[in-house]
Amino acid sequence: MAESMAGLKRSHRCTEVSEAHIGSEVTVMGWVQKSRNKGGIIFVDLRDRSGILQLIFEESDCGTESFEKAEKLRSEFVIAVTGIVEKRSGAANENLKTGNIEVRAKSLRILSESEVPPFPIEENSKTKEELRLKYRFLDLRRPDIQRNLAVRSRVATLTRAFLAEEGFLEIETPTLIKSTPEGARDYLVPSRVHPGSFYALPQSPQLFKQLLMCSGYDRYFQLARCYRDEDLRADRQPEFTQIDMELSFVDVDDVLEVNERLLQKLFKDICGYELSLPIPRMTWKEAMERYGSDKPDLRFGMEIHNVSETVKDCEFVVFQSALANGGSVRGINAEGQGAMPRKKIDALVEYAKGFGAKGLAYLAIQPDGSFKSSFAKFMKEEELAALATAMDAKAGDLLLFAADKDKVVFDVLGNLRLELARQLDLLKKDDFKFLWVTEFPLLEYSEEEGRYMAMHHPFTMPMEEDWPLIDSNPGAVRAKAYDIVLNGVEMGGGSVRIHQSDIQSKMFEVLGFTPEKAQEQFGFLLNAFKYGVPPHAGLAYGMDRMVMLMVGADSIRDVIAFPKIKDASCLMTEAPAPVDEKQLKELGIAISETENQE
Numbered sequence: 112m113a114e115s116m117a118g119l120k121r122s123h124r125c126t127e128v129s130e131a132h133i134g135s136e137v138t139v140m141g142w143v144q145k146s147r148n149k150g151g152i153i154f155v156d157l158r159d160r161s162g163i164l165q166l167i168f169e170e171s172d173c174g175t176e177s178f179e180k181a182e183k184l185r186s187e188f189v190i191a192v193t194g195i196v197e198k199r200s201g202a203a204n205e206n207l208k209t210g211n212i213e214v215r216a217k218s219l220r221i222l223s224e225s226e227v228p229p230f231p232i233e234e235n236s237k238t239k240e241e242l243r244l245k246y247r248f249l250d251l252r253r254p255d256i257q258r259n260l261a262v263r264s265r266v267a268t269l270t271r272a273f274l275a276e277e278g279f280l281e282i283e284t285p286t287l288i289k290s291t292p293e294g295a296r297d298y299l300v301p302s303r304v305h306p307g308s309f310y311a312l313p314q315s316p317q318l319f320k321q322l323l324m325c326s327g328y329d330r331y332f333q334l335a336r337c338y339r340d341e342d343l344r345a346d347r348q349p350e351f352t353q354i355d356m357e358l359s360f361v362d363v364d365d366v367l368e369v370n371e372r373l374l375q376k377l378f379k380d381i382c383g384y385e386l387s388l389p390i391p392r393m394t395w396k397e398a399m400e401r402y403g404s405d406k407p408d409l410r411f412g413m414e415i416h417n418v419s420e421t422v423k424d425c426e427f428v429v430f431q432s433a434l435a436n437g438g439s440v441r442g443i444n445a446e447g448q449g450a451m452p453r454k455k456i457d458a459l460v461e462y463a464k465g466f467g468a469k470g471l472a473y474l475a476i477q478p479d480g481s482f483k484s485s486f487a488k489f490m491k492e493e494e495l496a497a498l499a500t501a502m503d504a505k506a507g508d509l510l511l512f513a514a515d516k517d518k519v520v521f522d523v524l525g526n527l528r529l530e531l532a533r534q535l536d537l538l539k540k541d542d543f544k545f546l547w548v549t550e551f552p553l554l555e556y557s558e559e560e561g562r563y564m565a566m567h568h569p570f571t572m573p574m575e576e577d578w579p580l581i582d583s584n585p586g587a588v589r590a591k592a593y594d595i596v597l598n599g600v601e602m603g604g605g606s607v608r609i610h611q612s613d614i615q616s617k618m619f620e621v622l623g624f625t626p627e628k629a630q631e632q633f634g635f636l637l638n639a640f641k642y643g644v645p646p647h648a649g650l651a652y653g654m655d656r657m658v659m660l661m662v663g664a665d666s667i668r669d670v671i672a673f674p675k676i677k678d679a680s681c682l683m684t685e686a687p688a689p690v691d692e693k694q695l696k697e698l699g700i701a702i703s704e705t706e707n708q709e
């Protein structure tokens with residue numbers, strides 16, 4: 112039977128009790144981690160969110176009633192115990208903060224009992240994630256998840272304090288908004304009062320934060336929940352949290368500067384990491400050419416070399432046709448991997464094919480300096496030697512080459528580089544390598560849509576010197592956009608915004624909006640811009656990703672209290688779920704049969 116708390120007050124969390132309390136009385140409450148009856152003495156490990164404390168029950172200390180209750184204790188029972196702190200009678204447990212002490216119980220209350228949990232509540236659980244997520248309320252009791260959520264809370268608190276100190280105002284923006292489907296798909300919410308009309312859940316507070324700048328709130332931030340109805344992808348959540356900000360009367364450097372100090376503060380206070388400033392910057396073009404990625408992982412080298420010039424006269428048809436088609440030949444040097452077995456190289460070739468490579472050419476430099484290669488027979492000895500020199504290769508190295516259109520080559524080698532780093536265990540989670548990637552292209556051509564799309568969003572400012580190219584070569588126009596990258600993860604990004612109506616109109620035109628369509632979708636912003644708009648810029652962090660990197664978790668699901676799975680459903684609540692016919696009727700919604708429905 113569950114007892115009450117009447118007359119009881121918790122004096123300490125489990126690990127707040129220490130040797131300093133020896134001889135005094137404490138009252139602790141929590142969950143039974145485990146209980147061992149040694150005949151006449153019962154040991155209980157009590158757990159709360161701070162950690163574990165050992166309790167010891169003997170009938171002579173706690174009386175018959177409490178002792179009999181103690182005999183009934185099972186894992187996950189919730190109990191309250193009052194007792195005296197003493198030095199541990201048995202050997203100290205060095206793994207526990209409270210390993211030198213125990214509490215000799217004087218009284219016990221069972222506040223609630225527990226069924227046998229479907230999996231043990233333990234650190235680094237081996238239980239399948241599916242089961243853990245179904246019982247997330249139990250999974251959340253695990254110490255590693257509790258630590259992650261505590262870090263998350265600290266990130267929020269420190270961010271608020273830092274930004275407030277810097278003169279930012281925390282302002283909430285609405286989450287029932289108008290749908291502006293540029294970018295990902297919107298989640299829609301039907302309106303009952305306006306049948307046939309829908310709100311959208313925001314993909315980000317973008318337009319509202321720009322409006323706040325028009326309204327004079329020159330430094331804004333928000334820990335904003337955002338929603339994107341994207342196709343199934345590993346480690347994406349349909350709803351996620353951004354640390355979102357916007358600043359007026361600034362340019363790129365101002366945004367980066369204040370954010371560098373924010374990152375320095377967060378990583379120092381939370382991870383004990385000294386981030387030295389300024390954070391290095393690299394243009395998008397350089398990042399692609401050196402690392403094949405717009406979010407390069409700088410924890411290791413293995414940079415990409417362009418060898419197009421070196422191989423331009425060779426007879427290897429794969430190289431020749433790539434060059435003839437306007438592509439390039441580039442390679443990476445897996446240093447010291449020259450003896451990699453053929454089977455492993457073949458696996459890398461298959462991996463590369465997954466990113467669109469037709470193949471992968473390799474050249475292994477033997478200890479005696481001779482070459483073993485997939486394409487040696489098409490090359491002269493001196494051409495192979497020139498290639499090795501161009502790749503800074505030495506005896507014992509393995510060179511891997513891709514030849515194709517630049518986009519494919521970058522994608523293949525960028526990913527191959529990461530795969531090799533994983534295989535060679537080069538990625539240390541406590542090594543933090545920050546990088547700003549700048550000067551992103553303004554536009555990206557979408558074959559699917561048959562038009563240019565905004566790479567960041569339609570409000571991003573082009574670089575002044577490139578703007579004249581907007582008609583002749585739109586793809587070459589760079590943007591005042593920047594991403595903050597940490598260990599190969601895009602942790603955040605932002606841009607300077609367009610505040611001139613002529614540039615904004617042109618931008619809409621390039622994106623295929625008629626003036627009417629632009630007015631219909633973004634009229635409120637365009638109108639606001641007519642009444643005095645300050646130059647402004649902003650940035651948003653993916654807070655889930657940031658916390659994931661800080662705690663070294665493998666997935667953002669480990670830093671979100673109640674995450675959804677890949678298909679955007681929640682295993683615990685079973686959302687999304689059908690609703691009553693009555694609810695649908697009120698909304699004027701009829702569900703049509705689709706092929707997928709049973």
Ligand code: ASP
Nearest residue numbers: 315317605606649650651
């Ligand atoms: N709204 C942008 C995003 O969600 C961030 C920004 O430009 O400030 O990516």
